[in-house]
Amino acid sequence: MIIKKISLQNFRSHELYTLKMGDETTQILGENGWGKTSILEAVYLALQGKSFRAVDREIIRRGAEFYRVELDFSDGEKVVVAYEEGGANKTFLVKCLKFRRLPKKYKYPVVLFLPDDLHLVGSSPTRKRDFFDKFLSQFSPQYALNLSRYNKALKQRNELLKQENCNSNSLFSWDVMLAKYGCEIREARTKLISAINSRLTEVYQGIAKNKDTVSVAYEPYIGEVDESKYLRMLSLDFERDRALGHTNFGIHKDGYNFIFNGSLADGSASRGEVRSLVIALKFIEAEMLEKELLKKPLVLLDDVFSELDETRQEALVSNFKDNQIILTSVG
Numbered sequence: 001m002i003i004k005k006i007s008l009q010n011f012r013s014h015e016l017y018t019l020k021m022g023d024e025t026t027q028i029l030g031e032n033g034w035g036k037t038s039i040l041e042a043v044y045l046a047l048q049g050k051s052f053r054a055v056d057r058e059i060i061r062r063g064a065e066f067y068r069v070e071l072d073f074s075d076g077e078k079v080v081v082a083y084e085e086g087g088a089n090k091t092f093l094v095k096c097l098k099f100r101r102l103p104k105k106y107k108y109p110v111v112l113f114l115p116d117d118l119h120l121v122g123s124s125p126t127r128k129r130d131f132f133d134k135f136l137s138q139f140s141p142q143y144a145l146n147l148s149r150y151n152k153a154l155k156q157r158n159e160l161l162k163q164e165n166c167n168s169n170s171l172f173s174w175d176v177m178l179a180k181y182g183c184e185i186r187e188a189r190t191k192l193i194s195a196i197n198s199r200l201t202e203v204y205q206g207i208a209k210n211k212d213t214v215s216v217a218y219e220p221y222i223g224e225v226d227e228s229k230y231l232r233m234l235s236l237d238f239e240r241d242r243a244l245g246h247t248n249f250g251i252h253k254d255g256y257n258f259i260f261n262g263s264l265a266d267g268s269a270s271r272g273e274v275r276s277l278v279i280a281l282k283f284i285e286a287e288m289l290e291k292e293l294l295k296k297p298l299v300l301l302d303d304v305f306s307e308l309d310e311t312r313q314e315a316l317v318s319n320f321k322d323n324q325i326i327l328t329s330v331g
């Protein structure tokens with residue numbers, strides 16, 4: 001699938017914008033604040049069903065009442081997303097069919113590389129969890145669903161914990177959900193990291209042109225517990241949770257670390273090493289997406305290409321030589 005044209009209407013700062021593209025890499029140049037990331041956001045939205053950075057009402061150009069995105073493909077097909085102010089009026093038009101949400105079969109895989117990703121190694125546990133959650137959610141809508149159910153249950157439980165008359169019985173139904181989804185999420189994360197690690201050193205060495213070994217360490221907060229042990233741990237923590245007003249135990253506390261030649265990367269890895277590692281993760285993401293979904297992912301590079309040295313730029317270009325790439329740079 002090749003995107004031939006992007007048309008935007010009232011999408012953030014773009015009142016009317018059209019970009020025609022060839023089969024090869026498309027570069028979008030513009031000053032800071034011109035609206036480059038917004039164009040990638042629009043493409044992502046039309047292919048994945050939602051933005052990677054905001055909710056719909058924030059996207060409508062200030063003062064306008066709707067936004068519209070159209071992608072035209074080389075085979076004559078198109079996707080149109082339209083959203084009107086005031087809520088429930090979002091529609092996806094694909095192959096002359098209208099949907100409120102983009103159905104799974106019409107989603108198209110995207111490897112998105114944001115400037116912030118370059119700082120993944122030294123970033124907060126939340127940011128790292130978010131990175132791998134997004135990675136997993138694209139392969140597995142079930143994972144995305146489990147995570148959203150877990151987060152809703154966690155929010156409800158935390159709200160109850162803040163109430164005066166809270167007791168462990170009133171939390172039970174939420175605890176059951178946290179245990180069920182928590183165990184499934186832990187298992188999916190374990191499998192993902194093991195799949196990544198089976199490729200990471202080789203892919204990394206191809207980029208960094210050295211013999212270093214690298215891996216990701218998944219550190220589940222909950223350890224190897226089954227659902228019933230998970231439930232017990234939640235109830236054991238009850239008094240403490242009530243005093244703190246939030247849930248201490250669970251997969252929302254999981255951590256990830258990066259290991260270079262057997263040592264923790266945080267603080268010790270060089271900037272170049274960190275960058276090669278993040279690029280390697282993106283290559284593996286593309287590889288896994290293609291294997292799973294049998295489609296060559298579209299690659300969106302926001303402000304990262306010009307940040308990289310020549311060796312890493314070449315690695316990116318040669319790895320993605322058969323993928324369509326849209327990249328932005330300040331200029």
Ligand SMILES: Nc1ncnc2c1ncn2[C@@H]1O[C@H](COP(=O)(O)OP(=O)(O)OP(=O)(O)O)[C@@H](O)[C@H]1O
Binds near residue numbers: 013
């Ligand atoms: N809903 C909106 N309506 C109008 N303008 C908006 C809206 N949302 C964001 N903007 C404007 O769009 C611009 C940001 O767009 P975007 O992030 O795409 O820019 P950019 O070219 O990627 O910038 P940078 O180079 O700094 O990353 C800002 O000027 C912001 O004020």
Ligand SMILES: [Mg+2]
Binds near residue numbers: 036037038302303
């Ligand atoms: Mg930007």
